[in-house]
Amino acid sequence: MNALPLLPDASSDIIVAVHKGRLITRAEFLGEALALAAQLPAHTPVLNLCADRYHFAIGLFACIARGTLSLLPNALTREIIAGLHRQHPALHCLSDQGDNPFDLPMIIVQAQGAQVPPCLEAPLIPAEQLVAQVFTSGSTGTPQAHAKRWGSLTINCIAEAQRLWEGAGGPCTVVGTVPFQHMYGLESTVLMPLLGGGVLCAQRPFYPGDIAETLAELLEPRMLVTTPVHLRTLLDAELPVPPLALVLSATAPLADALAERAERELGAPLHEIYGATETGQLASRRTCSREPWRTLGTIRLRQADGVTLASGGHIEVESPLNDIVELVDAHNFRLVGRNSDMINIGGKRSSLAFLNHILTSLPGVRDGVFCLPDPDSEKARLAAFVVAPQLATEDILQALRSHIDAVFLPRPIIFVDSLPRNSTGKITQDALQTLITTHLRNAQH
Amino acid sequence: MTQLESSAAPLDPALEREVAEMIVSALNLEVSPEAIASEAPLFGDEGLGLDSIDILEVALVISKRYGFQLKADSEDNFHIFSSLRSLAQHIATHRTK
Missing domain, CATH: 3.30.300.30 (ANL, C-terminal domain)
Known part of the structure; x- marks a missing residue:
């Protein structure tokens, strides 16, 4: 059976995360995740409500180690949570806030630091293990679940890391302004740093002043994961921003003018990621280069009957793209139109x-x-x-x-x-x- | 870095009106500044109903006009936006211009 380790092989004392000013080693992170895993129910899914990205990551990796499915709803409305609860009557939640807004059986996630034994060896996780269901709103009113398997997620995030470290000049500490319960933030601010040899940063800075301050507290090289709207307000605030190795944007079209301004004012290359909840991350480009999008890793594209299909890399079953693209070749394309829905x-x-x-x-x-x-x-x-x-x-x-x-x-x-x-x-x-x-x-x- | 609501700043109805006008103009809202009650919530499900993207826009205008940066320890920490009054008081306490 094909299996991949919970964290990539590396020395036990490498830094994998930074949480409230503390540097977390690989051994400590694994220790935290496995200690929490022992408290988790085995056969019922878990709703990870942690607000701190480090707690969220411990929760997610604990679930993966335990074989527990993590549910990541598209929104935390009462209606959606009630729907999940009906579907999974034994649903538990993970929380780091102490409040229990949905009255579910709750497991508190807290960073325990030295109180948990460090773990030197990452457990092997079967590649086909279903680790998360990520929901999109669907078109009929019923949220639609997208199954994410361990092998596929890992391969995808390692391919993303390879591409972005190449653009940044090496692995980075990754700071994100985006919600990590959604696909982009999950992949680029949680999984990519942990699985791709970078450093996860627990903070999710919000205001421009918070972003500048958070970055300044971190060791270089630093990567900022953001969206066009957050990026524009950061630039408009005209604050001194510490040197960045790379800025990543996704989720919405980024105007060339904003991309050029960001590179000029932040002094770092600005890359965009192209992907979807259904397919994962498929391609990237440096916006200012005006070059086509290049697929990640070994992902290939082909067109048939007016639809563009992606295969290879982490993709288990050849899948259609939501958007209209023009292929340069199997690995390079231009985006012609976004799916208007x-x-x-x-x-x-x-x-x-x-x-x-x-x-x-x-x-x-x-x-x-x-x-x-x-x-x-x-x-x-x-x-x-x-x-x-x-x-x-x-x-x-x-x-x-x-x-x-x-x-x-x-x-x-x-x-x-x-x-x-x-x-x-x-x-x-x-x-x-x-x-x-x-x-x-x-x-x- | 939570900034606790300051009780030191006195009530300042003129500043409250100025801030109401600033919000309406920054966000192109369809309400008149006078319609924003001093005590009604600005953020969330009641009152004006601003969301996190609005808050970013307003924060930007505040930083330019009053010369200080807003801070939050998480995206959910919008206490100073609990009402026009608390926002005006926060501005009165932290403004540098």
């Missing part, structure tokens, strides 16, 4: 079809449609056109909040008498564009 705001991903489904299911809403009026702006926010004569903006926002993450709340909501649906009941892109032009262009910046 998937949207990503501040590192959180959803589907317009799902959001529309939620909106039109609200009591009092006769019809409604979400749209993204400025998809190429890093300030992009959703708007919604709604037919709901009895409701006010606040009623709709209030009702939406229990179903969707706040970053997807529409701003503005425009009330209309009816929506321009065609004979098949669809609102075409042209019709939607006309609505946007009529109602939004004057009001928007």
